[in-house]
Amino acid sequence: MSAIEAASKPVLGHGLRLQWEPAQDAHVLLFPEGMVKLNGSAGAIMSRCDGVRSLGDIVADLELAYGATGLGPDVEAFVALAIGKRWLELRA
């Protein structure tokens, strides 16, 4: 897979739903006949992938929210993995 550009806008894959489940204390990704319970960072990233914010925006937002820096490579790696699993798609 080619490197994801900072300007590309990840969005949830077609037919998928992401929601916070209090009973599981986690974000859960729902898809046809299956679900994935996301860990904290995956949930934080995925819930920002709205097709409006760019990858760059998402990284900046996360760094602000978690008072951290240098999150770029981790976020990009997760987004790449999620695209591979078809959890996310890129919007140009």
Add this chain to the structure above:
Amino acid sequence: MSDLPPVGHGLAAPSAAFAAAAPGRTPGPPLWLLLELTYRCPLHCVFCYNPTEFANTGAELSTDDWLRVLREARALGAVQLGLSGGEPLARDDLESIVAEARALGFYINLITSGIGLSEARIGALKRAGLDHIQLSFQDSSREMNDFLSSTRTFELKAQVAALIRQYDYPMVLNVVLHRHNIDHVGEILAMAERMGAQYVELANTQYYGWAWLNREQLLPSRAQLERAEEVTRAFRARVGNRMQVYFVVPDYFEVRPKACMSGLGSVFLAVAPDGTAMPCHAARMLPGLALPNVRTSPVREIWYESTAFNRFRGQGWMKEPCASCPERDTDFGGCRCQAYLLTGDADNADPVCDLSPHHHLVSEAVARAERAVAASAGQVQKLKFRDHRISIPVVTGDPVAGA
């Protein structure tokens, strides 16, 4: 993170990776809710997993009852919802049930043969918030021959498939495989590709309910299975990412059992048309399991307190070789229904396991299948089609003698 494999007609529902409650701890929520809305169905599948005595069960729940079950289960944390049957489209309140489920936050899967899915109904279901439709090709050789020869049923399915695409649903096809259609996997996949399917589940028959009665006629040979897997591999290599093909191997050919339902009472709750609550949709056959009913008990009480749902939680019920087996946290001793059907005791190891002293029951069934396939070259005979007019009690052991 954990995945659940697909579930559908003829498939044994969520097994595998979902973390089960550790022994002694409070069980987690019933994440998976399966509502079998009706046993009514226009088809007569030889491998239907509905109980063979289904004609003797009570009246169907009312709309209000189903809505209450949805609310109660969602409050406990249920989130994946399967609507199946029978044929769920036979309920004319399906749209109201879907609307309520969506408002509650369920992800809603409709598991249907497609019969009765008109444009008006799919439109109404879409507006009500249905998330996903699994179109199943179920009817044994009759429908499959039809399908493969592009005749009547195929036309109908193709129309339904077109509607599913038109209404922007991901297209998931489920085809139940057995001795009489497994050699056509290549044609089945080609047809699925022409229909524009994104996911195809090639689900080998699991031997419960009607399929159990027909096991001696349905179990494929190992050579058939290997050919089908080879064809599937070649197809996957050709289509790449465009289509996802799941191939569910019949567990009779394995040496370890499936982690059925991640252990009974850990994530899965099924409700039968008459309101009977079950820790697995085949559990009705288990003797002495006093299954609670949603008409008389709240879902919370059923899930956390009922004897039936606690019966197979943890590992206290296990017998040897499971009780001291290092793999018991992985497969939970396999399927209770299979243990009961084959050995007559639901507490035994699933005889698919080659550590089970009853494993020969499985290997002998496979050996008979080898001989039968070699002898008959695929003639269909003596199949018991699911029928509302006949009701057959569950017989355990080896049905071979009387089959």
